[in-house]
Amino acid sequence: DIQMTQSPSSLSASVGDRVTITCRASQSITNHLNWYQQKPGKAPKVLIYAASSLQSGVPSRFSGSGSGTDFTLTISSLQPEDFATYYCQQSYGPPLTFGGGTRVEIK
Amino acid sequence: QVTLKESGPALVKPTQTLTLTCSFSGFSLNTSGMRVSWIRQPPGKALEWLARIDWDGDKFYSTSLKTRLTISKDTSKNQVVLTMTNMDPADTATYYCARTLDFWSGYYQYNWFDPWGQGTLVTVSS
Numbered sequence: 001d002i003q004m005t006q007s008p009s010s011l012s013a014s015v016g017d018r019v020t021i022t023c024r025a026s027q028s029i030t031n032h033l034n035w036y037q038q039k040p041g042k043a044p045k046v047l048i049y050a051a052s053s054l055q056s057g058v059p060s061r062f063s064g065s066g067s068g069t070d071f072t073l074t075i076s077s078l079q080p081e082d083f084a085t086y087y088c089q090q091s092y093g094p095p096l097t098f099g100g101g102t103r104v105e106i107k
Numbered sequence: 108q109v110t111l112k113e114s115g116p117a118l119v120k121p122t123q124t125l126t127l128t129c130s131f132s133g134f135s136l137n138t139s140g141m142r143v144s145w146i147r148q149p150p151g152k153a154l155e156w157l158a159r160i161d162w163d164g165d166k167f168y169s170t171s172l173k174t175r176l177t178i179s180k181d182t183s184k185n186q187v188v189l190t191m192t193n194m195d196p197a198d199t200a201t202y203y204c205a206r207t208l209d210f211w212s213g214y215y216q217y218n219w220f221d222p223w224g225q226g227t228l229v230t231v232s233s
Contacts, residue, residue, distance in 0.1 A: 001170050034219040036154075043203055043223035044154065050210065050217040087154055091218050094167035096144070096156040 002026050002090050006099035012107040019075040021102045023066075023088035031067045032092040038101075039084045047086075048073065078104070109133035111143075111204050111224035118230050119194050125229060129187040129204030136162050136182050142207035143187045144220060145178065147200040155200075159207065160187055194231045201226040 003026040013019050023033065031051035036044035046055045048064035051071055061076040075082055083106055088099040115127035127145070134141055144159040158178040159167045168176050177190045187204060205220035 030215070032215075032217060036220075038154075043205075043226055044220070045223075046219050046221045049208075049219040050212065053210075055221070089154075089156075089219070094156075094159060095170050096159070098154040098156065100153045 001095050002029060002092060002097055004088055004090055004097050004099040006086075006088055006102050008102060009100060010103040010105060012105045013078050014107045015078055015080055017078045017107075019078050019082075019104060021073045021086055021088075021104075023071045023073070023099050025069045025071075025090055025092075028068045029090045029092035032090055033064070033066065033071045034089045034091060035062075035064055035073045036087045036089065037082075037084045038087065044087060049091075075104075109206060109222055111206060111222065113202055113204050113224045113227040115202070115227055115229065117228060118232065120233050121195055121231060123194050125189075125191045125194050125198070127189045127191075127202055127204075127227065127229075129189070129224060131185050131187070131204075131206070134206065135185070136160075136180050136187070138162055140209045142209075142218070143180070144205050144207055145187075145189045146203045146205060146220070146223075147198075148203070148226075149197075149200040152200075157191075157202075158189060196231045199229065199231045201228045 005024045033051045035048040038044040052064045085101045085103045111131040141162040145157040160178045175192045203226045205223040207218045210217045
């Protein structure tokens with residue numbers, strides 16, 4: 001199975017900060033990589049699909065990049081509603097796999 | 108509007124079999140390209156994909172859990188059912204179902220989970 005490794009596992013940031021989360025696959029997944037946001041007690045919501053395509057309705061401050069094994073989710077200017085946990089997920093499979101998550105907390 | 112909702116027991120005993128139902132509306136699993144997955148999340152932990160069933164009846168399972176899982180569909184009822192045998196306290200989690208959306212770009216097919224159900228918490232305890 002393809003293993004997905006996210007870093008960092010958590011970070012503290014302030015409103016207005018630029019935030020970058022990385023995700024590494026154990027083998028090439030071309031650009032079959034999705035990003036989700038999950039808030040406490042809620043189901044995840046897709047932000048980015050195919051590594052860099054913004055899901056309809058998602059603010060443009062979110063962006064994704066990368067291909068092969070290394071990927072990045074960037075939030076250009078962190079907003080109060082962005083404090084959440086973010087997961088990457090490879091769709092090169094099945095089997096499908098998620099990263100371990102990155103919790104973005106308020107500094 | 109596409110919605111999904113999970114249902115099943117909140118509490119199961121160790122060694123029992125868990126049966127979960129995903130009831131959905133706004134799409135049909137008879138339609139080409141439609142797929143439904145089950146994903147779980149233990150309290151405070153990461154997401155774990157479990158299984159997927161496609162419009163054409165194809166089924167896919169987590170490598171580590173495939174001997175314990177069975178996924179099926181009832182297109183007349185707009186439902187997908189997941190059974191997991193030999194439940195253990197380590198299987199305590201919120202279980203989600205989600206539709207898989209497809210997108211073609213050139214030769215490549217991309218898919219992602221959207222939307223998700225609200226999830227149902229299953230606790231395994233004697």
